[in-house]
Amino acid sequence: MSxxxxxxxxxxxxxxxxxAELIVGFIAFTLLFLVLRSKVVPMFEKAFTARTEAIQGGMxxxxxxxxxxxxxxxxxxxxxxxxxxxxxxxxxxxxxxGAAIINDLRTKAQDEAxxxxxxxxxxxxxxxxxxxxxxxxxxxxxxTDLASKIVGEALDxxxxxxxxxxxxxxxxxxxx
Amino acid sequence: MRRFxxxxxxxxxxxxxxxxxDLPPVFGNSEFTTKPILLVFLSVILISxxxxxxxRKALVVxxxxxxxxxxxxxxxxxxxxxxxxGQEFMRFVPYLFTLFTFILTNNIFGIVPILQFPTMSHxxxxxxxxxxxxxxxxxxxxxxxxxxxxxxxxxxxxxVPKPVYLLLTPIEIATFFLVRPLTLSLRLFANMFAGHxxxxxxxxxxxxxxxxxxxxxxxxxxxxxxxxxxxxFEFLVQCLQAYIFTLLTALYIAGALADEH
Numbered sequence: 133m134s135x136x137x138x139x140x141x142x143x144x145x146x147x148x149x150x151x152a153e154l155i156v157g158f159i160a161f162t163l164l165f166l167v168l169r170s171k172v173v174p175m176f177e178k179a180f181t182a183r184t185e186a187i188q189g190g191m192x193x194x195x196x197x198x199x200x201x202x203x204x205x206x207x208x209x210x211x212x213x214x215x216x217x218x219x220x221x222x223x224x225x226x227x228x229x230g231a232a233i234i235n236d237l238r239t240k241a242q243d244e245a246x247x248x249x250x251x252x253x254x255x256x257x258x259x260x261x262x263x264x265x266x267x268x269x270x271x272x273x274x275x276t277d278l279a280s281k282i283v284g285e286a287l288d289x290x291x292x293x294x295x296x297x298x299x300x301x302x303x304x305x306x307x308x
Numbered sequence: 309m310r311r312f313x314x315x316x317x318x319x320x321x322x323x324x325x326x327x328x329x330d331l332p333p334v335f336g337n338s339e340f341t342t343k344p345i346l347l348v349f350l351s352v353i354l355i356s357x358x359x360x361x362x363x364r365k366a367l368v369v370x371x372x373x374x375x376x377x378x379x380x381x382x383x384x385x386x387x388x389x390x391x392x393x394g395q396e397f398m399r400f401v402p403y404l405f406t407l408f409t410f411i412l413t414n415n416i417f418g419i420v421p422i423l424q425f426p427t428m429s430h431x432x433x434x435x436x437x438x439x440x441x442x443x444x445x446x447x448x449x450x451x452x453x454x455x456x457x458x459x460x461x462x463x464x465x466x467x468v469p470k471p472v473y474l475l476l477t478p479i480e481i482a483t484f485f486l487v488r489p490l491t492l493s494l495r496l497f498a499n500m501f502a503g504h505x506x507x508x509x510x511x512x513x514x515x516x517x518x519x520x521x522x523x524x525x526x527x528x529x530x531x532x533x534x535x536x537x538x539x540x541f542e543f544l545v546q547c548l549q550a551y552i553f554t555l556l557t558a559l560y561i562a563g564a565l566a567d568e569h
Contacts, residue, residue: 146326146329146431146497146501147431147494147497148431149430149431149432149435150339150430150432151339151432152338152339152340152342152345152432153344153345153348153430153432153433153436154432154435154436156340156345156348156349157348157432157433157435157436157437158436160348160349160351160352160410161406161410161436161437161440163352164351164352164355164356164406164409164410165402165403165406167352167356167360168355168356168359168402168405168406168409169402169406171356171359171360171363172359172360172362172363172377172381172405173381173401173402173405175363175364175366176363176366176377176378176381176382176385178366179363179366179367179368179370179374179378180382182366182368183368186368
C-alpha cells in the first residue's frame, strides 16, 4: 500500500497525458509500424499471392484438361459421324451397284433369250423352207406321176412338167 | 492527503482510485522507466518478433505459427481494410494492422498475469494513436481532393439547403477536427481505465474482506469469483476496443477518400 500513497502525491487528472508517454507512444508506434510494414506485410502478401496463384494454377490446369477432353470428344464424334456417313455411302453405292448388276444381267439374259429365240426361229424357218422344198419336189413328182398315170404320156417334157407343177402348186397355195 | 488519514485512522477499505494508475518508475528515477512505458516497449518487441517469425517463410501451405499470424493479418486486411475502404485499401493495411495489433496487445496486458496493466489506461498513448489517425485521414483527404475542396466538402456538405449550413457547418467542423480524435482516444482510454478500475475493486475488495471479520471472509470468495468473471469480460472489451479503434480509423479514411462524405 505504501507505493500507492507515494504515488498519490502525483495523482493528477487522468486526462492530462504524461510527456514521456506521448514521446514513447510516438516512437514505439512508429517503430512497430516500420517493422510491420517492411518485414511482415510484404511477406504475408507474398504468401497470399503465391496461394492465389497456386489455386489459380490448379484451376487453370483442370480447365485445360477439360478443354482437351472436350476437343477429343468432339474429334471422336466427328470421326464417328464421318465413318457413319462413309458407311452409308458405301451401302448406297453397293445398292446402286447391285441394282446395276441385276439390270445388266437381266438385259443380258433377255438378249440371250432373244438370240436363242431368233436362232430357233431361223432354224425353224430353214426347216420349214427345207420341208417346203422337199414337199414341193415330192408333191411335184407325185402329182406328175399321178398325172402321167392319168394322162398317160406327153408330159415327160421337163419344162412343161415343171410349169404344170408350179401352176398346180400356186393354185394350191391360193386355195389355201 | 485524505487517504493518508484513512489509513492512519484504521483498517477502513480504501477504494481504488485514479491514484492507482500513477505507478512509480520500475527502476531508476526517470519518467521513462514506468510500468506503462516498459509495457509499450515490450508490446513492440512481442508483436515484431511474433509476426516476423510467423511471416518469415511465407509458405503457400502455412504452418501453425504462420497460420496464426496470417489469421490476424487477414482479419485486419480483409475484414477491416478491404471491407471498409475498398479498392485503395492496400495502402492503408500496414497502418491499420499496426494499429490493431498495437492496441490489442497493450489492452490484453491488462489481464496477463504479472503485467496486469492495460497500457491504454494512460491517456497519453491513446492520444498519440488518435493523432496518428487524425493526421492520416486528413492527409488522405487533402491529397485526394486538394486542400480547398476537401475543407469545403467538410464545411459545406453538398445537397443541403443553404440556411441549414448555419447549423451544420460548425457541427461538421467540430466533428472532423475535434470530436473524432477526442472520441477515438477517450473511448479507448476510458474503457481500459474503467475496466482496470473494476478489476481492482473486486480483487482488492476481496483481499480486504479476507482480512476482515469471519462474515466478510466468507463473502470474499464471491468477490474473487466476480473478479475472475470480470476478467473474461475485460478480455472481450479489450479485443472490441482494438477492433473499434481500427474500424473507425478505416471508416474515416474511407470517408476522406470518397468524393462526398
